[in-house]
Amino acid sequence: MTHAVDRAYNIEDLREIARRRLPKGLFEFVDRGTEDEVSLRNNRAVFERIRFHPRTLVDVSGRSQEITLFGQKQKMPVIIAPTGTAGLMWHHGEIHLARAAADAGVPFTLATGSTTSMEKVAESVSGIPLWFQLYMWPDRKLSHQLVERARAAGFKALVVTVDGVASGNREYNLRNGFTIPFSFTRRNITDVLMHPRWLAGVLAKYVLTTGMPRYENYPSEIKHRVTARPMGRSQMRNDSLNWDDLRDLRRMWPNILIVKGVLHPQDAMLAADCGADGVVVSNHGGRNLDGILSPIEVLPEIVDAVGKRLTVLVDSGFRRGSDVVKALAMGANAVQIGRPTLYGVASGGETGARRALTIFREEIDRVMALIGARSIADLNPEILRAPDFALRVADPARRGLRLLDTAKAVER
Numbered sequence: 001m002t003h004a005v006d007r008a009y010n011i012e013d014l015r016e017i018a019r020r021r022l023p024k025g026l027f028e029f030v031d032r033g034t035e036d037e038v039s040l041r042n043n044r045a046v047f048e049r050i051r052f053h054p055r056t057l058v059d060v061s062g063r064s065q066e067i068t069l070f071g072q073k074q075k076m077p078v079i080i081a082p083t084g085t086a087g088l089m090w091h092h093g094e095i096h097l098a099r100a101a102a103d104a105g106v107p108f109t110l111a112t113g114s115t116t117s118m119e120k121v122a123e124s125v126s127g128i129p130l131w132f133q134l135y136m137w138p139d140r141k142l143s144h145q146l147v148e149r150a151r152a153a154g155f156k157a158l159v160v161t162v163d164g165v166a167s168g169n170r171e172y173n174l175r176n177g178f179t180i181p182f183s184f185t186r187r188n189i190t191d192v193l194m195h196p197r198w199l200a201g202v203l204a205k206y207v208l209t210t211g212m213p214r215y216e217n218y219p220s221e222i223k224h225r226v227t228a229r230p231m232g233r234s235q236m237r238n239d240s241l242n243w244d245d246l247r248d249l250r251r252m253w254p255n256i257l258i259v260k261g262v263l264h265p266q267d268a269m270l271a272a273d274c275g276a277d278g279v280v281v282s283n284h285g286g287r288n289l290d291g292i293l294s295p296i297e298v299l300p301e302i303v304d305a306v307g308k309r310l311t312v313l314v315d316s317g318f319r320r321g322s323d324v325v326k327a328l329a330m331g332a333n334a335v336q337i338g339r340p341t342l343y344g345v346a347s348g349g350e351t352g353a354r355r356a357l358t359i360f361r362e363e364i365d366r367v368m369a370l371i372g373a374r375s376i377a378d379l380n381p382e383i384l385r386a387p388d389f390a391l392r393v394a395d396p397a398r399r400g401l402r403l404l405d406t407a408k409a410v411e412r
Contacts, residue, residue, distance in 0.1 A: 003351055011340045011356060014340070018089070022346055028172045029085060035169050041286075054372055065361065074106050077328055077335060078360060079106055079313065081109055084112070084114055094115070095125065105128065157256035158253045264298070285339065299330050312332055
């Protein structure tokens with residue numbers, strides 16, 4: 001029997017399947033941005049302003065997407081980003097995403113706000129690095145408990161999100177009435193009843209086994225006291241977060257430490273000074289501050305500032321393999337993808353998540369062939385053109401990049 005996701009030929013197809021399957025309130029929580037969604041639109045529009053300038057007559061028959069990230073080889077230059085609602089897309093959706101990541105040979109990042117515990121995810125998946133995303137709470141001791149749990153569970157990287165000190169103004173969540181834990185209103189009851197597959201396959205399974213979905217990584221002393229609030233506003237926020245917090249985490253975390261939500265070169269340099277191993281150039285998918293710069297617009301500056309000191313990752317707005325190739329050519333070491341794999345898992349669990357990653361893999365491979373690149377190391381600013389912002393870094397050779405001039409192409 002053909003699965004619906006088999007007829008998904010791009011991420012937009014998966015998005016449409018997810019839109020039909022999910023209650024409107026839940027879909028909009030995943031799909032939309034904040035306020036007037038200027039940043040959400042710009043995250044996509046910026047890719048359209050970047051053009052490829054390919055080389056030809058290059059033997060690309062042996063091309064490979066393999067990269068080495070933090071000393072670990074992986075099959076594709078992507079990481080599944082932390083997305084707190086994966087467990088509402090599909091029953092224990094975090095596990096389905098992690099298994100899809102294992103199949104694709106890429107890391108999976110579990111969010112603080114997930115509805116499946118880190119221990120359960122770690123027990124269910126093997127063969128890939130598991131990363132844990134951390135929000136620092138006002139009571140630092142509670143967040144430090146999460147760090148110790150992640151270390152004990154075998155997570156290899158800690159991803160500290162620093163751009164969420166206040167909740168984004170997502171007015172549609174208020175209108176739709178979706179909360180965690182769930183609280184029922186006439187509006188969202190009608191919404192849920194109009195999506196019986198999700199009701200039976202996700203919500204009912206939780207109710208009949210573990211009860212209403214909650215933030216399962218919250219400490220027990222607060223998890224059961226969390227009151228229903230609009231999604232995105234129900235997590236505790238810390239507006240006193242500062243660089244000393246990062247230094248403390250560096251002292252207590254023995255593995256890879258990554259700072260997520262950096263858009264300024266000076267902040268990237270401070271992260272390096274505090275002992276971070278990497279940064280994620282991110283505007284939270286356009287979900288927090290409207291009118292903010294796209295990560296792609298500042299990526300070259302950050303690569304220039306810290307590319308020799310830190311691993312530079314990037315996220316927000318990636319929907320095509322061509323987007324990934326552009327970011328890599330601009331100096332990113334890898335790309336985190338969030339919404340695309342959420343659309344996938346909402347469309348068909350692990351099968352749908354695998355389909356999302358397969359789409360990216362096939363598109364990246366096709367673009368590499370058409371621009372004359374045999375490996376990720378062949379991607380550099382010389383293959384791009386953009387009319388309104390800089391693409392080059394000060395030292396393109398920092399990654400051992402090979403510029404594909406005619407002489408070298410003939411030598412190959």
